[in-house]
Amino acid sequence: MERSSxxxxxxxxxxxxxxxxxxxxxxxxLPVSAADEVSQExxxxxxxxxxxxxHHHQNYSAHRFSTLKEVNRDNVKNLxxxxxxxxxxxxxxxxxxxxxxEGTPIAENGFLYVTDGWGSVYKIDAxxxxxxxxxxxxxxxxxxxxxxxxCCGVDNRGVAxxxxxxxxxTLDGRLIATxxxxxxxxxxxxxADPDKGEVITGAPLIVKNMAITGVAGAEYGIRGWIAAxxxxxxxxxxxxxxxxxxxxxxxxxxxxxxxxxxxxxxxTWVTGTYDPATDTIIWGIGNPGPDWDNEYRxxxxxxxxxxxxxxxTTGKIKWHYQHTPNDxxxxxSVAENVLVDVPGPSGPRKLALEADRNGFAYAIDRTNxxxxxxxxxxxxxxxxxxxxxxxxxxxxxxPNKSVQTxxxxxxxxxxxxxxxxxxxxxxxxxxxxTAYNPDLKLWYIPVIESCNxxxxxxxxxxxxxPREFWTGGGPSQPFKITGSVTAIDVTTGKIAGKMETPFPNxxxxxxxxxxxxxxxxxxxVHALDAKSLQKLWEFNTGGGVNAPPMTFTVDGKQYIxxxxxxxxxWDKWFIDSTPELKKIQPGSMLYxxxx
Amino acid sequence: xMVFNRFPAAAGVLLAIVVALNFSMSAAAYGQPAQAPASDxxxxxxxVFSRANCxxxxxxxxxxxxxxxxxxxxxxxxELTRDQIIETxxxxxxxxxxxxxxxxxxxxxxxxxxxxxxxxxxxxxxGGTFLRPKDIEAVSDYVIAHIKGGGEPTFAECVAFFSSTSxxxxxxxxxxxxxxxxxxASTGKGQ
Numbered sequence: 139m140e141r142s143s144x145x146x147x148x149x150x151x152x153x154x155x156x157x158x159x160x161x162x163x164x165x166x167x168l169p170v171s172a173a174d175e176v177s178q179e180x181x182x183x184x185x186x187x188x189x190x191x192x193h194h195h196q197n198y199s200a201h202r203f204s205t206l207k208e209v210n211r212d213n214v215k216n217l218x219x220x221x222x223x224x225x226x227x228x229x230x231x232x233x234x235x236x237x238x239x240e241g242t243p244i245a246e247n248g249f250l251y252v253t254d255g256w257g258s259v260y261k262i263d264a265x266x267x268x269x270x271x272x273x274x275x276x277x278x279x280x281x282x283x284x285x286x287x288x289c290c291g292v293d294n295r296g297v298a299x300x301x302x303x304x305x306x307x308t309l310d311g312r313l314i315a316t317x318x319x320x321x322x323x324x325x326x327x328x329x330a331d332p333d334k335g336e337v338i339t340g341a342p343l344i345v346k347n348m349a350i351t352g353v354a355g356a357e358y359g360i361r362g363w364i365a366a367x368x369x370x371x372x373x374x375x376x377x378x379x380x381x382x383x384x385x386x387x388x389x390x391x392x393x394x395x396x397x398x399x400x401x402x403x404x405x406t407w408v409t410g411t412y413d414p415a416t417d418t419i420i421w422g423i424g425n426p427g428p429d430w431d432n433e434y435r436x437x438x439x440x441x442x443x444x445x446x447x448x449x450x451t452t453g454k455i456k457w458h459y460q461h462t463p464n465d466x467x468x469x470x471s472v473a474e475n476v477l478v479d480v481p482g483p484s485g486p487r488k489l490a491l492e493a494d495r496n497g498f499a500y501a502i503d504r505t506n507x508x509x510x511x512x513x514x515x516x517x518x519x520x521x522x523x524x525x526x527x528x529x530x531x532x533x534x535x536x537p538n539k540s541v542q543t544x545x546x547x548x549x550x551x552x553x554x555x556x557x558x559x560x561x562x563x564x565x566x567x568x569x570x571x572t573a574y575n576p577d578l579k580l581w582y583i584p585v586i587e588s589c590n591x592x593x594x595x596x597x598x599x600x601x602x603x604p605r606e607f608w609t610g611g612g613p614s615q616p617f618k619i620t621g622s623v624t625a626i627d628v629t630t631g632k633i634a635g636k637m638e639t640p641f642p643n644x645x646x647x648x649x650x651x652x653x654x655x656x657x658x659x660x661x662x663v664h665a666l667d668a669k670s671l672q673k674l675w676e677f678n679t680g681g682g683v684n685a686p687p688m689t690f691t692v693d694g695k696q697y698i699x700x701x702x703x704x705x706x707x708w709d710k711w712f713i714d715s716t717p718e719l720k721k722i723q724p725g726s727m728l729y730x731x732x733x
Numbered sequence: 734x735m736v737f738n739r740f741p742a743a744a745g746v747l748l749a750i751v752v753a754l755n756f757s758m759s760a761a762a763y764g765q766p767a768q769a770p771a772s773d774x775x776x777x778x779x780x781v782f783s784r785a786n787c788x789x790x791x792x793x794x795x796x797x798x799x800x801x802x803x804x805x806x807x808x809x810x811x812e813l814t815r816d817q818i819i820e821t822x823x824x825x826x827x828x829x830x831x832x833x834x835x836x837x838x839x840x841x842x843x844x845x846x847x848x849x850x851x852x853x854x855x856x857x858x859x860g861g862t863f864l865r866p867k868d869i870e871a872v873s874d875y876v877i878a879h880i881k882g883g884g885e886p887t888f889a890e891c892v893a894f895f896s897s898t899s900x901x902x903x904x905x906x907x908x909x910x911x912x913x914x915x916x917x918a919s920t921g922k923g924q
Contacts, residue, residue, distance in 0.1 A: 230786075232788075232901075233788060233790070234789070235786050235789060235861060280901070281899070282897065282901040283900040283901040283903075286792070286793070286901060289800070289801060290801070310900075332900070333900070333904045357800060357801065595799055604904045607798050607799050607801075609799055609800050609801070610799075611799060612799045612800055612802065613801065710789075710801075710802065711801040711802050
């Protein structure tokens with residue numbers, strides 16, 4: 139636990155701040171050694187510095203796998219709280235009564251960089267077995283402006299590092315570069331516009347001196363995009379819309395006369411992945427809007443509900459794979475695409491794995507976007523009988539129909555105005571990230587085992603208004619929702635295990651050589667055996683776990699860190715499905731564990 | 734913690750319930766009208782509208798709307814009288830996500846002629862804060878004076894509600910009201 143006295147800590151913090159401030163004011167230059175400068179070389183080779191966690195998803199492939207094994211199956215039962223830190227950002231704004239924590243800490247050379255829901259960035263010195271705040275950058279997010287059009291909470295999933303800068307987003311649409319030593323904002327740029335219903339909740343992806351930004355707002359009639367900002371010139375390099383413009387390939391999949399595509403959704407609010415071998419960014423694309431009135435937008439509605447591959451240099455679309463054409467369920471595909479290489483019948487197979495809101499896990503050939511395998515990872519799917527073995531499309535999908543009905547008796551439509559769907563509209567699997575153990579070839583999915591009820595509202599163009607919901611109905615929660623951690627053997631495409639939990643998994647997963655770590659919104663952090671999924675350790679944080687665990691070393695010792703503070707969509711919109719969680723209080727706390 | 738997340742039952746039925754049932758605490762029992770600055774006697778109610786998080790579902794403009802949280806009814810289009818609004822705020826709307834904001838509702842005082850046991854599964858959720866009777870009157874007066882009967886929300890209404898430096902109202906500006914915004918946005922800096 140805490141070993142240094144309060145005075146020592148104060149002194150150290152003062153010294154750090156003073157030194158940094160002096161350097162900054164004297165020279166305008168900063169005392170940063172080359173080892174602290176984050177470069178493309180370092181981002182490509184994170185396996186050479188296993189004690190750091192430099193990417194939002196740990197590596198460019200989104201494995202969220204650490205080779206650290208000081209904490210392992212044999213001793214994890216002795217894991218204890220090393221230190222904690224209260225953070226801020228719990229305040230409400232817009233339609234939200236409070237913020238929450240969904241971020242993944244970044245760790246570099248013994249310092250942690252974390253965010254709260256309103257986008258404040260905290261640099262924390264983790265040396266010496268305790269945490270000391272070095273600086274906090276408060277971007278002064280316009281809470282009423284952004285919070286009124288954030289569909290799903292006051293959320294910020296974390297930062298990225300580049301050069302001597304900490305790169306972060308704010309809910310009100312900004313990309314901010316903060317000096318890593320001083321905490322001073324170096325520059326900022328407006329990327330998204332809340333006046334259009336656009337907000338940013340995801341962490342940036344850094345590729346070759348560019349920050350890649352995704353956007354949220356498909357419930358507010360946006361036309362989604364992915365944008366790249368040059369981190370030297372601060373200028374936009376490219377912006378690729380996820381819904382084609384008139385005449386572009388894919389525009390023929392919007393067959394209506396209402397110009398539905400212009401407000402067609404396709405948001406991109408989960409950080410994507412990067413394959414350096416082909417210079418390809420792979421990013422998950424969100425649902426079409428209006429969510430539940432698919433007759434308003436006949437056609438397959440590309441590139442909604444798709445995995446999209448972009449040329450990283452130009453932003454040009456290389457391929458797409460769509461999971462739920464003409465989606466009437468809000469089954470988006472924003473989830474991260476996990477890049478794995480596994481042995482195949484004719485040599486190594488380069489796959490992109492995605493666990494979709496629609497309840498199916500997909501493996502796509504990431505060299506060409508072709509379907510390889512897919513299977514349901516939830517216990518109950520009612521909207522389709524399954525996937526076509528060849529194409530991976532739902533077997534009821536009819537390319538000649540402009541409005542898909544799938545299993546019509548359960549599918550929301552203008553003739554089925556109130557209906558129950560499984561998975562419920564939150565999925566399946568939502569944003570909480572999966573993890574992949576490359577030794578065991580096991581892929582771990584944080585699952586929401588769910589059904590819910592959808593009521594359809596028939597939309598008309600006059601109902602489309604700036605900054606107002608554009609959903610074509612809404613969900614309610616008459617059913618209890620639980621969760622699981624489900625492991626898939628990537629070599630076979632079969633489920634290898636399922637550990638059921640009383641509550642949905644709203645936090646995501648960390649994998650280590652023989653363990654996985656995860657949490658529950660009821661407060662528990664768990665360590666499970668990587669093969670059997672048997673629970674080996676548990677600690678109750680007393681708050682709601684709504685963020686992924688990560689691990690790092692400092693002073694040669696391994697730590698597990700996790701942000702705790704229930705926020706997001708669940709405790710406002712979905713709480714009736716988990717009534718026990720009504721007692722979980724808002725919170726904002728960093729927990730760090732060690733042996 | 735917010736719990737405003739159920740769909741209402743048929744609105745007509747509810748309206749009938751609200752009108753028909755005996756509200757055990759009459760509006761008159763709430764005493765004197767809420768005190769507020771002389772400039773606008775409904776300012777106190779505006780503060781309650783924010784503090785009690787009415788905006789969480791009905792939005793600042795009161796139009797409510799669909800979305801992930803279900804249908805909060807439009808207070809701009811409401812036909813409820815002042816007394817009915819007071820009753821609805823105090824007692825909530827059984828069977829919907831509209832919470833009750835009166836301390837002791839359904840326990841110390843009956844609501845819609847029901848106690849908690851009578852309400853059973855129809856029991857509305859408890860508001861995130863309790864309001865004193867004067868606050869409930871004040872927020873109802875605010876709804877009557879500034880929201881009920883309103884058309885589309887306007888820039889002036891938005892500025893009157895927020896009185897802040899937030900950009901939340903910019904979207905309601907008419908073209909004539911925003912000569913400088915295009916230039917400001919194109920710089921991409923300076924927030």
